[in-house]
Amino acid sequence: QIGSVQSLGGTGALRIGAEFLRRWYNGNNNTATPVYISTPSWENHNSVFVDAGFKDIRTYHYWDAAKRGLDLQGLLDDMEKAPEFSIFILHACAHNPTGTDPTPDQWKQIAAVMKRRFLFPFFDSAYQGFASGSLDKDAWAVRYFVSEGFELFCAQSFSKNFGLYNERVGNLTVVGKDADNVQRVLSQMEKIVRTTWSNPPSQGARIVATTLTSPQLFAEWYDNVKTMADRVLLMRSELRSRLESLGTPGTWNHITEQIGMFSFTGLNPKQVEYMIKEKHIYLMASGRINMCGLTTKNLDYVAKSIHEAVTKIQ
Template identity: 60%
Template sequence: MTSRFSVVKVGPPIEVFAVNKAYLDDTSDLKVNLSVGAYRTDEGKPWVLPVVRKTEKQLADDETLNHEYLPVLGLDACSSAATKMLLGADSSAFAQGRAFGVQTLSGTGALRVGAEFLLRQLKYTTFYYSSPTWGNYIAEQNLEPEGELELFQQNHHLLFTNAGFTEPRQYRYWNAETRSLDLDGFLEDLRAAPKDSVIILHACAHNPTGCDPTHEQWTQIADVIEERQLFPFFDSAYQGFASGDLEKDAWAVRYFADRGFELLCAQSFAKNFGLYNERVGNLTMVVKDVGDLLAVKSQLTLIVRGMYSNPPNHGGRIVATVLNNPQLLEEWKECVRTMANRVLDMRRGLKERLERLGTPGTWDHIVTQIGMFSYTGLSPRQVEHLTQKYHIYLLKSGRINMCGLTTKNIDYVAKAIHETVVEISENTINKL
């Protein structure tokens, strides 16, 4: 009897994990990993935040805690604190009870739950995501031309189409010529969007470009979204981690909420708490009418119940404990500043070294970008050369994780980039 599963085709690998595996398999002493989006210390090691370790010990010693199921919408102490952290203590939406949170399986889970809610309850079918946005798959060699490759690289595309959205579209975001935000293209695409389109916006530290709108530009973006009656859905994975300042990194979301928008925001605590494998997230929802909350929460409950039933406790309990304890909160803020400052140091160091070497091209974007990632402008051919000759691993787009740089390898990486750019001169240098 023929196997029922013989019709299943091998899917393309997830790029970041494929690149990481290649790095792990490399036996060279020179190898450098700039691919995986996770914080690393100057020794190149994962870091358990001291406040997280301290909190875990406290929780382990608390014999009143158990492993019973959480409510379907999660631990209220976690989601409420996360929502307040996002919107601010003086948020009118929070104070009036028009904002609430749902504990989810990190930011990815929040995006998926939110997408399913918007599709099922509001019947929205069109969504826009930035070009580029954070990646997912690399295409196999037979998936050319590049347009097909693009389709497999966008995780927002995958999340929303899997949730049932039928009209995926992109808005222009990155200007390769200026290595900055393509505001004109962005606004033009928003103006052409049909009413009730969901617009996915990166709250801060845009992944992968590290290029964020200014406050003035956010105001223009909000104007068009309001004018065209579009729906904003923020993706906030780096609050605090981007600049070291929780308030600064939440500015865009708070501006939209204070302006009166109804919105969703997916929050992740993977990066800023270092809780990558605990999958701690929150879906914040802001509505205009408190009277809508009962029905909204009931429908979110049904979505979560049919998807993963309820979220895990451990990570959520850590976040709740820290955010609701003034002393632990200050300790956490100091940890966040430590991570953000190390990234800023590596940005300055790489730019200075490239300029000192006389590397062709302009490298100001290394320091004007923000957050964990830098869109270097290196071409796929240059990326391949860096990997094959210098054992430096990064994504084909040229995106690097600045946390992969250390005081011990930054000179080697800068020299390798310099020699690669000189040897493989592209007309599109610093473009993508």
């Protein structure tokens, strides 16, 4: 039921999957199949599917700015309204850029609607282990969909959890109804690979394979991943604590409720501009900040700067 193709990082996995779906899913060369991407999402999702030839890129509700959390009802409503056989790009864990993931119960609701509406799940798993510190917890959504009998794709990146950005190590997992079906899909994917990068580099992939198949190396790597994830979780907790101690207007529980490398702070564009120009703290205009940039040495400065931005700039 399961097969895979090595790719050039997570982006390469997305592109091979997109190329295959455009050529063979929902009819031959069907560029009109709707592809749904969350609002907001990683900007490259849109570009990859447009470049693969899809003509109907749509968005689905995800982030509720008012409550600074998941807009589950909006998401489910969009899935209910989507044409059957539409493709939905789902973040497996540590949603980029919001850091807000559905709970297991919410994932079950999402899966139920997708199954009933015959929607195709294409997972992007870029941060496994980096979200919660648990490989199993971060893979829960994908595994649940598989257990529910879905055929799906899952693009996997080893750039972050192995620190192999420059080696471009990725994997596209194909889950089908039976071995015959999977083999037919893989044979077409191999043709697509042959005309894109032809043959992926081996060094990074061998590092990953050696680590994952050696009990000793796997244990050491897993411990390292958990250490990094725990550090980010600690920085979240400390930042929230400092903002609350300063009496910064608003609520800041969303910082610890979000997960992964990024956080939607809730700062508006003018407050972000103040942070950049006056405090030299760099974040996206959307208010997204990289939590990995926080350290025990700069936490106080960042917290006080956010406090100033919120109190001075409306």
